[in-house]
Amino acid sequence: MSGRRPTYQRGDRGPDVAAIREALTAQGLLGSGGDDTFTDSFDETCDRAVRAFQQTRGLMVDGLVGRQTWRALRGSRYSLGDRELSYQPAAMLYGDDVASLQERLLELGYDAGLRDAIFGPSTDRALRSFQRDYGMRGDGVCGTETLRSLRQLQRSVVGGKPHMMREVERILRRGPSLKGRRFMLDPGHGGESTGVVDHGFTERDVMWDLAGRVADLLSDLGADTFLTRAEAEDPDESERAAAANAAEADILISMHVDRNISTGGRGVAGFHYGTGSGVSSDVGEHLAGLLTREIAIRTGMPDLNIHPKTWDLLRMSKMPAVRLEIGYLTNDQDRGLLATEPGRQRIAEAIVIGIQRMYLPPERDRPTGTIDLTELRRSG
Numbered sequence: 001m002s003g004r005r006p007t008y009q010r011g012d013r014g015p016d017v018a019a020i021r022e023a024l025t026a027q028g029l030l031g032s033g034g035d036d037t038f039t040d041s042f043d044e045t046c047d048r049a050v051r052a053f054q055q056t057r058g059l060m061v062d063g064l065v066g067r068q069t070w071r072a073l074r075g076s077r078y079s080l081g082d083r084e085l086s087y088q089p090a091a092m093l094y095g096d097d098v099a100s101l102q103e104r105l106l107e108l109g110y111d112a113g114l115r116d117a118i119f120g121p122s123t124d125r126a127l128r129s130f131q132r133d134y135g136m137r138g139d140g141v142c143g144t145e146t147l148r149s150l151r152q153l154q155r156s157v158v159g160g161k162p163h164m165m166r167e168v169e170r171i172l173r174r175g176p177s178l179k180g181r182r183f184m185l186d187p188g189h190g191g192e193s194t195g196v197v198d199h200g201f202t203e204r205d206v207m208w209d210l211a212g213r214v215a216d217l218l219s220d221l222g223a224d225t226f227l228t229r230a231e232a233e234d235p236d237e238s239e240r241a242a243a244a245n246a247a248e249a250d251i252l253i254s255m256h257v258d259r260n261i262s263t264g265g266r267g268v269a270g271f272h273y274g275t276g277s278g279v280s281s282d283v284g285e286h287l288a289g290l291l292t293r294e295i296a297i298r299t300g301m302p303d304l305n306i307h308p309k310t311w312d313l314l315r316m317s318k319m320p321a322v323r324l325e326i327g328y329l330t331n332d333q334d335r336g337l338l339a340t341e342p343g344r345q346r347i348a349e350a351i352v353i354g355i356q357r358m359y360l361p362p363e364r365d366r367p368t369g370t371i372d373l374t375e376l377r378r379s380g
Helices: 015-026 044-056 067-075 096-107 121-133 144-152 162-173 203-220 237-246 282-299 312-316 332-338 341-358 373-379
Strands: 182-187 224-227 251-258 268-273 303-309 321-328
Touching (some): 237 251, 237 312, 341 373
Antiparallel strands (some): 268 321
């Protein structure tokens, strides 16, 4: 796809649109054949197909083919075995075939890292270890011989998802205290980007204040906290993920509010990395559930559940990452919480307690809404 125009939408035409249509056809979302006159047209049929693809891939369903949707379309062309796979630092391979390789290595007990469909250093190390263990040259190239061995072997880890089992073990090994842990907080928008605006309140300003409250509470418990941006900045999602990676954060939490054309729409939702087809961040999913449930029960907001997404912030972060949509500024009740200091403080406390619960061993965990912040201060 050419770099002149980063986003394609209904009404566009040209060779890039033809490439989009070809990729959608390969996914079975567009019929093959038909009048060639329309093969380079982003028409209504193409728009519906793009939205269907975005829905199945955990992308923002907006009918726009920008960088994230186009990358997913290109990656969907490959099944494991279609091409040789290896670690290429300058331009790391991405695709469904890489995700399948990561899944297989994880099933066999090799730590390929997050199943993010990117052939990065963790996947390279896991593949080389597998090759050496089974008498092959550990060259890090997934070719015919390596594929044959991967398909013949049975999974060596049973009784749960191996990647999640390892992640939980790492988390619990350090104990329940938050002292010395590193948390990256990501207040949505920033600078000239206000996000949702309603009744004089902006998503940017409300989330900036909320992030500060969460940071203060975590610091009181001995944790190190960082923000992805300064107040006047609005980095993109990849830059925010890079900041979290550079800080070697244990957790990344992105905070936003939502809007709805219906003033009755309200509630809190959580998002974690996942495609909905087996590739996911299991610990991120667990954390998202803890956070949304704590916020819901402590504020009275409806729990809108958790959802897998492949947004850059979630996909590119090396640690468990969660995006929270904390209420609707367009709803009187939610805005009443978000617009007041006591309401934001209550939400901040719920987030901190949700974080703490992730580090508690099962025998010390408590039902949602029953842990008090003063207990954490005494035990911290």
